Amino acid sequence: MDWKKEFIDFSFKKQALKFGIFKLKSGRTSPYFFNSGLLSTGTDIIKIGLFYAHSIVDSKIEFDMLFGPAYKGIPIAVATSIALKSHYNLNIPYSFNRKEKKTYGEKGDLIGEKINKKRIIILDDVITSGTAIHNSIEIIEKKGAKISSVFVLLDRKEKGKRNLYTINHLTNKKSYKITSIITIEDLISYLLEDKKLKKHIPELIKYREKYGI
Incomplete structure (x- = not known):
């Protein structure tokens, strides 16, 4: 879809998506890296909220509210709630968790x-170790709520390792639907159409063959 290509364009322009040699939390050496923390201006967060809103509406998933895991999920949930109201007239509430439980005030x-x-x-932005997402699932289930889906910016589609759960492994483990704005396949398709960037494709395919699901 056009908004998927727009998201990749946007990520490259902001240097949130890079090619090179990167050591991941999993210990793997990756030929590409995505850092959503660089998408940190007012314009950036408005765009991010709109990408999520497009993806959510396009999915036709039934839901009542949004949940953003602390910390990166908090601005994402707020921006997405705003985008759903501004562009689709859906007045959707949101919630997010504290890292430490508050013992005073409310x-x-x-x-x-x-x-x-x-x-x-x-x-959330990208699932790596799955720690944040598992914490969120636990919080939500304890409150008696139902998880309609999990949305992330990028699905790396990699094999799990020890306590590392990438998106499909988390789906198999918890039976929750995971939707991503883009996948590694979307990125490779994008590179195929770019004369300057297509040189990175062999390394991505090699990495995909080694670690991909």
Whole structure:
């Protein structure tokens, strides 16, 4: 879809998506790297919210609210809620968790709309070790809510290792639907159409053959 290509264009322009030699948390050496932390201006976060909103509406998934895991998921949830209202007139509430439970004032481990018995979409950037997403699943299930889906920016589509769960492995483990804005296949298709960037394809395919699912 055009908005997938637009997202890749945007990521390259902001240097959030790079090619080279990168050591990942998993210990693997990757020929590409995505750093959503570089998408940090007002214009950037508006765009990110719109990409998620497009993907959510396109998925036709039924849901009641958004959940953003601390910390990167917090601005994503806020921006997506704004985009859904601005572009689709969907007034969707959101919630996010605290890293540490508050013991004074309003107390609790969540901020925002109460999630009890709601159908939740979890929003995150990229799943690596799966720690944040598992924490979110646990929080949501304990509140008696249902997880409609998990949305991320990039699906690297890699094999799991020890306690490392990439998207499809997490799906198999928890039976939750995972939707990504783009996948490694979308990235390779994009490179095929770019004369300057297509030189990176052999390394991506080699890496994909070694670690891909």
